[in-house]
Amino acid sequence: SRTWASLKASEIIYLAMAFISLIASMGLSIERIISLQKGSSDYTFALFLLWTTIMCMFHVLEGVKSEKPCDLLVFVITSVAVLCYVIFNYATKPNDMLKLARMIIGIVFAPILIGYGLRLAWNYYVSKQLIFRTVQSANVDLQKMCELIFVMSSLLKFDVQLGVSTYILYLDKGLTDLSLDEIIIIVCGVLATIAWVILGFLAMRYEKYELVYVFFVTSIIEPILIIYNLTRYxxxxxxxxxxxxxxxxxxxxxxxxxxxxxxxxVMNNFGHGLGMKGYY
Structure with missing residues (x-):
């Protein structure tokens, strides 16, 4: 990761705009969580936005400071999805001033964050400065292996974001009227997703085939729970x-x-010591 002093002025401005937008969105979400009834769909939506905002902060900071194009792409994709959802959410209740404020924030900041975010992601992808700093070699094959590791790390973070989001959205009536089965499924699902992602990072870092095999076997837990939840929704x-x-x-x-x-x-590339070099 680069130091703050090494960031360009445009990158600092981009981060500042991103965090202003995200903090404003977070504030509105927290206000909704405090004021709304815990048994409403709006409460569920506020929880979802709060979680998504927190993850977006992590993605954009990691993407810019470490020059990781995939993390920035995840941030951009999430921003597009949230903007569409916020607009549609306001259209269902156009008299809600907080929803209007949230939509205005999105419309004002999103085009800039999305457009310039894509440009930064492309610049990072082309320059590959992070890969050069990590590998410290002109070996093209080694650079491609390293790039794959960073792609994998971004996917793992995106996976945990989406996994937890699905369990939050499953709370159709907020935090009320949850059956014991639903509580068990949601809690176990969230813990399983987080544990699976941690396992993935450990498997890459220490290049352990045993951890990868466990990673593969346990990878079906989340899809099964998601499909089960959707069929029961x-x-x-x-x-x-x-x-x-x-x-x-x-x-x-x-x-x-x-x-x-x-x-x-990534597993097929084990043995080159990239796991310990990649600070993902």
């Missing part, structure tokens, strides 16, 4: 939440499959 009168539940669930499964494939490719 009773539906919500709040159409935006209903769309988000199924969209997020499907994307989470797709990202999980891509992550498994990427880990398989």
């Amino acid at each position: 009773s539906g919500s009168k709040f159409q935006a939440l209903l769309i988000a539940v199924y969209t997020c669930g499907v994307i989470a499964i797709v990202v999980r499959l891509i992550t498994i494939y990427c880990m398989y490719r």
Whole structure:
């Protein structure tokens, strides 16, 4: 990771704009969580936005400071999805001033953050400064292996973001009226997702085949729980939440499959010591 002094002025301005937008969104989400009834769909949406905002802060900071294009792409993709959802959310209740404020913040900041974020991601991808600093070699094959590790690390972080998001969105009625089965599924699902991601990082860092095998075997837990939740989902009168539940669930499964494939490719590159070099 670079020092703050090494960042360009444009990168600092970009980070400042991103954090102003995200902090404002976080403040509105926290206000909604405090003021809304815990049994409402809006409460669920506020929890989802708060979690997503926290993850976006991590993605954009990691993407810019470490020059990781994939982390920035995750931030951009998430920003696009949240903007669409916020606009649709406001359209369902146009008299809600907080929803209007949230939408205005998104419309003002999102185009800049998305557009310049894509430009930064492309610049980082082309320059490959992070890879050069990590590998410290002109070996092209070694550089490609290192690049794959960083892609994998971004996928793991995206996986945990989507996984937790699906369980939050499954709370159709907020935190009320949860059955014991639902509580067990949600708690176990979140813990399993976090543990799986940690396992993935450890497997890459220490290049342990045994950890990779456990990683592969346990990779089916989240998709099974997501599919189970979707089949049992009773539906919500709040159409935006209903769309988000199924969209997020499907994307989470797709990202999980891509992550498994990427880990398989990373495993085939074990033995070059890149795991300990890659500070991901």
